[in-house]
Amino acid sequence: MAYLLLIPSAIAGIMIAYTDIRTRRVPRMTVASGCVLQVACVVVWCLHSRSWTMLAWSVGLAATCALVQLGLAMIRPGTLGFGDVTCTLLMGLAVGCRGVETVAVWWLFMGLFGLIMLRIQRGRGRDSIPFAPVIVASAFAAVALSAI
Numbered sequence: 001m002a003y004l005l006l007i008p009s010a011i012a013g014i015m016i017a018y019t020d021i022r023t024r025r026v027p028r029m030t031v032a033s034g035c036v037l038q039v040a041c042v043v044v045w046c047l048h049s050r051s052w053t054m055l056a057w058s059v060g061l062a063a064t065c066a067l068v069q070l071g072l073a074m075i076r077p078g079t080l081g082f083g084d085v086t087c088t089l090l091m092g093l094a095v096g097c098r099g100v101e102t103v104a105v106w107w108l109f110m111g112l113f114g115l116i117m118l119r120i121q122r123g124r125g126r127d128s129i130p131f132a133p134v135i136v137a138s139a140f141a142a143v144a145l146s147a148i
Helices: 002-023 028-049 053-075 082-098 100-123 132-147
Strands: none
Touching: 002 028, 002 082, 002 132, 028 053, 028 082, 053 082, 053 100, 082 100, 082 132, 100 132
16 A cells, blocks of 8 residues: 555656657656655655654655765766756656665666666667656666565
């Protein structure tokens, strides 16, 4: 039942990934509404369980992940865009609900999936990838793995 809590980020993440693949843009309104709905769901869950730990972990880990992604984007401008940073914030709100271990696995999957997609694109003669689908797919994989 706790996995229903992650539906806002899942729906928004799928929409963002699709848009990023087609247009190479991350829609800010989708990210913003996904973040608001995800936080609202976590707040409702915390009110129901009478424990605010999940909200603290979710927001804290999401903000940390977004800041790390922003730092990476600033180190080499042009490699990651601000849309990738905001997508990381959105998906971090969902993955952060599952704890630090799941966030660590998420980052490992992002690196692995990113390298695989980059290899595929280089085989096609291109040298860049839309990264939001990697962020979203990695989040899905990390949450699914944490369920096992």
